[in-house]
Amino acid sequence: MKPDITNKLPEECISYILSFTSPIDVCRSKLVSPVFRSAADSDTIWGKFLPPDCYDIISNSSSSSNQLVASMSKTQLYFHLCNNPVVIDNGTMVNSFGLDKATGKKCYMLAARRLSIAWSNTPNYWRWRHLPESRFSEVAELRQVWWLDVKGTIETKILSPKTTYVAYLVYKFATPRYGFEKKPVDLHVELEQSDAGRTFRVFLDPSENIPQFSRERGDGWMEVKLGEFFNEHGDDGKAICSLREVDNYIPKKGLIVEGIDIRPKDIR
Incomplete structure (x- = not known):
C-alpha cells in the first residue's frame, strides 16, 4: 500500500498548493481526505480567488452590507458574493455585484x-x-x-x-x-x-x-x-x-x- 502523503504535508502547505488551482478544483479536493477538506476552507485559498478590488467595489454598497462584509472571513465573503450579489449605488450608476462560483470572476x-x-x-x-x-x-x-x-x-x-x-x-x-x-x-x-x-x-x-x-x-x-x-x-x-x-x-x-x-x- 502506498503511503498517504496528505498525512505528511502540513495543512498550511496543502492550502497554499490549492490556492494555485481554481474554485471548482478546491471544492472537489474536499473529497480527497479530511485533511484536504479542512485545508480547502482556508482564507489563504479564497482570499486569492477574490478580485483585487473586491472591497473597494463593496464600499459603494449600503452601510448594512458593508457591516456584514466586515464581519466575514474571506472564505465566507467569497460564497456570500456568489449567492447574494450586493447592490452598488455610487450616485451615478445602480447595479449589483457578485462572483461566479466556479471561477471567482466578476x-x-x-x-x-x-x-x-x-x-x-x-x-x-x-x-x-x-x-x-x-x-x-x-x-x-x-x-x-x-x-x-x-x-x-x-x-x-x-x-x-x-x-x-x-x-x-x-x-x-x-x-x-x-x-x-x-x-x-x-x-x-x-x-x-x-x-x-x-x-x-x-x-x-x-x-x-x-x-x-x-x-x-x-x-x-x-x-x-x-x-x-x-x-x-x-x-x-x-x-x-x-x-x-x-x-x-x-x-x-x-x-x-x-x-x-x-x-x-x-x-x-
Missing part, C-alpha cells in the same frame, strides 16, 4: 434605472414601481408603446479580463400583456471598438408553436440571452447590450424589466 447586473429605455420617463408609456422579488428598489413596467428600445452599457475595465461574458435581459410579464407573441424583438451585444456583433431575433412571449428562447431563473425572473463578447484586457471601452423592435406598429404592453445581467459564460 458578475454585474445593470438595474433598469441604469438602462437607456426610450420614453421611460413618460408615464403614459412606462411606469417605475417596486417589486419585492427584485434586488433593486425599482423596475420598469411597460404600459404601452409601439416601438421598443432598451439599451445597457458597461465599461469593460470593471469586468474580469480574458473572459467571455454573456449578457441577459432579466424580465417578466405583468397582467394583462400583449404584442410580444406577435412580433420578435432584436437582441444584440457589441464591443464599442470592435465588430458589429451578432443580432438574435426571438419572441419574448412565444406561443405554443414558437420555440422558447427564454428560461426561468432561480430568483423567479425570466432571462433571455442578448449576446456575448470576449473581454481581452478590459481596455475595449464599453460593451453595449440592446433590445429593439422598431419595425412595425404593433402595440406592446406588460413587459417588466429588472435589468441586464452580465456574467461569465458557463463553459462546464
Whole structure:
C-alpha cells in the first residue's frame, strides 16, 4: 500500500498548493481526505480567488452590507458574493455585484434605472414601481408603446479580463400583456471598438408553436440571452447590450424589466 502523503504535508502547505488551482478544483479536493477538506476552507485559498478590488467595489454598497462584509472571513465573503450579489449605488450608476462560483470572476447586473429605455420617463408609456422579488428598489413596467428600445452599457475595465461574458435581459410579464407573441424583438451585444456583433431575433412571449428562447431563473425572473463578447484586457471601452423592435406598429404592453445581467459564460 502506498503511503498517504496528505498525512505528511502540513495543512498550511496543502492550502497554499490549492490556492494555485481554481474554485471548482478546491471544492472537489474536499473529497480527497479530511485533511484536504479542512485545508480547502482556508482564507489563504479564497482570499486569492477574490478580485483585487473586491472591497473597494463593496464600499459603494449600503452601510448594512458593508457591516456584514466586515464581519466575514474571506472564505465566507467569497460564497456570500456568489449567492447574494450586493447592490452598488455610487450616485451615478445602480447595479449589483457578485462572483461566479466556479471561477471567482466578476458578475454585474445593470438595474433598469441604469438602462437607456426610450420614453421611460413618460408615464403614459412606462411606469417605475417596486417589486419585492427584485434586488433593486425599482423596475420598469411597460404600459404601452409601439416601438421598443432598451439599451445597457458597461465599461469593460470593471469586468474580469480574458473572459467571455454573456449578457441577459432579466424580465417578466405583468397582467394583462400583449404584442410580444406577435412580433420578435432584436437582441444584440457589441464591443464599442470592435465588430458589429451578432443580432438574435426571438419572441419574448412565444406561443405554443414558437420555440422558447427564454428560461426561468432561480430568483423567479425570466432571462433571455442578448449576446456575448470576449473581454481581452478590459481596455475595449464599453460593451453595449440592446433590445429593439422598431419595425412595425404593433402595440406592446406588460413587459417588466429588472435589468441586464452580465456574467461569465458557463463553459462546464
